[in-house]
Amino acid sequence: MRIERRFFDWGVFFIALGAIPLAVQLGWLDQTTVGDAWRLWPVFLIAAGLGILLARSPFQLVGGLLIAVTLGLIIGGALTGGIGAIGCAGGGNSATAFPTSSGTFATSASIDLTINCGSAALTTTTGSGWTFSGSGDADRRPVVSSSATTLTIANAHGSDFFSFGAARSDWHLQLPTDPNLDLSLTMNAGTAGLNLAGARLTSLALTGNAGSVRIDLSNSASVGSFEATVNAGDVLVALPSISMSGSVTVNAGHVGFCAPPGAGLRFETSGAFSGNNFDAKGLSQTGDTWTSPDYATAVTKIDLQATVNAGSVELNPIGGCR
Numbered sequence: 001m002r003i004e005r006r007f008f009d010w011g012v013f014f015i016a017l018g019a020i021p022l023a024v025q026l027g028w029l030d031q032t033t034v035g036d037a038w039r040l041w042p043v044f045l046i047a048a049g050l051g052i053l054l055a056r057s058p059f060q061l062v063g064g065l066l067i068a069v070t071l072g073l074i075i076g077g078a079l080t081g082g083i084g085a086i087g088c089a090g091g092g093n094s095a096t097a098f099p100t101s102s103g104t105f106a107t108s109a110s111i112d113l114t115i116n117c118g119s120a121a122l123t124t125t126t127g128s129g130w131t132f133s134g135s136g137d138a139d140r141r142p143v144v145s146s147s148a149t150t151l152t153i154a155n156a157h158g159s160d161f162f163s164f165g166a167a168r169s170d171w172h173l174q175l176p177t178d179p180n181l182d183l184s185l186t187m188n189a190g191t192a193g194l195n196l197a198g199a200r201l202t203s204l205a206l207t208g209n210a211g212s213v214r215i216d217l218s219n220s221a222s223v224g225s226f227e228a229t230v231n232a233g234d235v236l237v238a239l240p241s242i243s244m245s246g247s248v249t250v251n252a253g254h255v256g257f258c259a260p261p262g263a264g265l266r267f268e269t270s271g272a273f274s275g276n277n278f279d280a281k282g283l284s285q286t287g288d289t290w291t292s293p294d295y296a297t298a299v300t301k302i303d304l305q306a307t308v309n310a311g312s313v314e315l316n317p318i319g320g321c322r
Contacts, residue, residue: 095135108180114154118169120192136169187211208233236321250311258321264298274308
């Protein structure tokens with residue numbers, strides 16, 4: 001069997017990239033220490049120099065291997081604990097409160113939020129009105145676009161992921177409980193807390209990149225569907241006491257689910273270099289499917305598909321999900 005060298009280097013790179021976040025999630029490495037891995041960038045230059053010197057020698061494969069491993073470890077470490085700090089911590093500017101925005105939804109609405117480098121808190125209130133407030137960089141105020149059926153909020157320079165020197169954003173969005181809501185949240189290098197008590201969610205979609213998100217659905221009125229993609233991030237979800245289905249994709253990250261008492265659970269799993277605690281929590285395995293003993297007779301059934309690559313999924317993690 002002949003191994004294509006360029007594919008070999010890319011394979012080693014991705015293994016190193018995912019190994020660091022996975023080791024942190026398993027408690028083998030300290031997140032704070034790993035977060036400073038980006039400071040080792042001179043090591044990459046050394047590895048690149050050795051790769052050039054060895055390019056036309058019998059050790060050519062070793063040169064490529066050094067570059068792939070070094071780059072993977074540095075980026076993996078930065079994604080795990082340092083990328084948010086790289087993008088935000090320059091922070092020479094102070095946060096400035098921006099004007100409060102508000103509006104009223106019709107019977108249904110679509111909400112799309114994108115926050116880079118900061119924190120967001122989503123809560124609920126009775127009625128049909130919404131309110132958005134917070135603070136951030138005076139030169140990077142969030143752009144708010146709304147109508148009776150839509151609400152879009154994003155950083156003014158949303159494409160500028162590495163906003164060196166920018167003050168961290170701090171958002172608070174209060175959503176109404178009367179309308180049916182399609183909620184989409186993209187979080188890049190930040191933290192978010194969603195307490196969605198009473199919310200009528202037609203769908204909830206989350207993308208977390210190097211961020212930490214806590215979602216409390218335990219008292220939501222309804223949850224039609226749930227989708228989450230986690231890249232080098234950490235997400236905890238308190239599930240509702242109502243039947244629902246959803247899917248999660250985890251790449252070098254962690255997702256934890258807290259299930260309500262009496263709910264029947266079924267997880268379909270796939271991926272590589274992954275881990276879960278389903279067996280320890282009493283679920284039985286048939287092929288790639290894990291099922292709780294009471295699933296067939298449970299009134300409340302929760303079905304989730306989990307695709308995990310170099311990451312982990314937990315049921316009822318220590319410390320809970322709120």
